[in-house]
Amino acid sequence: MRRGFKAEAKRLALELRAELGLNAHGPFDPYAFADEYGIRVIRLSELSGPARDHLLQREGSALSGALIPIATGVAILENDAQPLARRRTTMSHELAHVVLAHEFGVSLAADERKCGxxxxxxxxADWLSGELLIPYEGALRLARADAADEDxxxxxxxxxxxxxxxxxxxxxxxxxxxxxTKWSGARR
Structure with a gap:
């Protein structure tokens, strides 16, 4: 990862969330983001054929998502058989590739989180998608409140x-x- 990217991703994620009317303390909706930017989302269940049945699995090495070039734009193919939390993560990852203008042919995201x-x-893309899903400022607020990962x-x-x-x-x-630690030591 290039030097300074994490700081850049923090700022960029907050800007992108703000464009959707979101702050750092609530859930990011990758589907609303895709819609706002005209990125088509194609669900595997909407397709037909034997390849679809193989890819439309919940477990194993099933396809999670793919970024597909279409004319001058892109579409995201998503495995809608997977749990919504997983799909939101995959969508955010693929959207991060688009936002960052990454060069690609076809980007495939399997459960091992390797999209090619x-x-x-x-x-x-991993880091920016993480910042979109749980921004640093949102994580910091939760850490100050001693919130559990489940929260x-x-x-x-x-x-x-x-x-x-x-x-x-x-x-x-x-x-x-x-x-x-600093403040508890300063009080002594």
Whole structure:
């Protein structure tokens, strides 16, 4: 990931959320975002054929999502058989690739969270999608309140795994812990 990207992603995510009328303390709706920007979402269940049946699985190596170039734009193919929290994460990841203007042919997102673009583009899309789903400021507020990962997942409508990742890797809990340590030492 390029130097300074995490700070850039914090700012960008807040700007994108603001365009939808959202602050940092509530759930992000990737479907509203896609609609706002004219990005078509195609659900696997809307397609037909034997390949669809293979891809439209809930578990295993089933396709989660794909970013597909169409003329001068893109569409997102999503596996709507998966749980909504998973689909929201996949959508946010694919939208991050679009927002960041990543170069691609076809970006496939499987459950292993590898969509084929690899390297820095993957890391950037992961980080921006995380900031869209649970912004640093939202994670910081929850960390100050000693909220559990389950609380973060429920509030931001994400999976427990995504909530845990954002609460720990955003740095919010570390900042709160260090601040509390500093102030408890200063009182002595």
């Amino acid at each position: 673009l690899g390297g820095a583009q993957e890391e950037e 973060a997942a429920k509030l931001f409508q994400v999976s427990l795994a995504v909530a845990r990742w954002r609460m720990n890797h955003s740095g919010a809990r570390t900042v709160v812990r260090r601040t509390r």
